[in-house]
Amino acid sequence: xxxxxxxxxxxxxxxxxxxxxxxxxxxxxxxxxxxxxxxxxxxxxxxxxxxxxxxxxxxxxxxxxxxxxxxxxxxxxxxxxxxxxxxxxxxxxxxxxxxxxxxxxxxxxxxxxxxxxxxxxxxxxxxxxxxxxxxxxxx
Amino acid sequence: xxxxxxxxxxxxxxxxxxxxxxxxxxxxxxxxxxxxxxxxxxxxxxxxxxxxxxxxxxxxxxxxxxxxxxxxxxxxxxxxxxxxxxxxxxxxxxxxxxxxxxxxxxxxxxxxxxxxxxxxxxxxxxxxxxxxxxxx
Numbered sequence: 001x002x003x004x005x006x007x008x009x010x011x012x013x014x015x016x017x018x019x020x021x022x023x024x025x026x027x028x029x030x031x032x033x034x035x036x037x038x039x040x041x042x043x044x045x046x047x048x049x050x051x052x053x054x055x056x057x058x059x060x061x062x063x064x065x066x067x068x069x070x071x072x073x074x075x076x077x078x079x080x081x082x083x084x085x086x087x088x089x090x091x092x093x094x095x096x097x098x099x100x101x102x103x104x105x106x107x108x109x110x111x112x113x114x115x116x117x118x119x120x121x122x123x124x125x126x127x128x129x130x131x132x133x134x135x136x137x138x139x
Numbered sequence: 140x141x142x143x144x145x146x147x148x149x150x151x152x153x154x155x156x157x158x159x160x161x162x163x164x165x166x167x168x169x170x171x172x173x174x175x176x177x178x179x180x181x182x183x184x185x186x187x188x189x190x191x192x193x194x195x196x197x198x199x200x201x202x203x204x205x206x207x208x209x210x211x212x213x214x215x216x217x218x219x220x221x222x223x224x225x226x227x228x229x230x231x232x233x234x235x236x237x238x239x240x241x242x243x244x245x246x247x248x249x250x251x252x253x254x255x256x257x258x259x260x261x262x263x264x265x266x267x268x269x270x271x272x273x274x275x
Contacts, residue, residue, distance in 0.1 A: 090252050
């Protein structure tokens, strides 16, 4: 916390708080682009209109997918969490949001291993990563 | 061409729909049960699907089971592999077991996500569903 009351926003660490020690972030994200627009454009056949349509669709739908993930975690639904993390991974891969894809991959693997608590710990980081994607994809 | 997309993810559905609508009429199912029902209805009406693009990981009945049941529906009507719908699995799952199971279930092709328009079109050309595209 700075003297003027502001704090740095750092997606690579979670602040320690009443809930306990800092949560380790999902590793390996630094090397990945938030959004690789050029590769996405190739994959949609260089169609800028299609890119915009899919980009907008992703931005509209992803909050629902993240919300569903949270619900499934709350319900302790291990297969559901696994499938939902897989969905987040796949949707993010389709739009070349590589850091979000990696988050989905990590969460899917953790859920397959039964580590729902581990997935839950990373939800704040997932939210922050999506905020980065929204900024990158904003027209 | 009559096309059925079976895909529970909104972004994937949108992408597939927009790429494929240039080549025919596209219908969408959001899970395996819906896909199977759509396929059954189309067969019963005498207007079968030419192409099915099938995700694997879907809630309820997954794509592998849906694929097997689609082939059962066709066989029950005397339609065998060579004359049946072309089925392309489109999945983020890239492990050998899923790929082998899909081909054992009589899919024609397996495309791994992320969805790439060029790869999908190339597959349609290989399956003789569309003529080779002009490349500028």
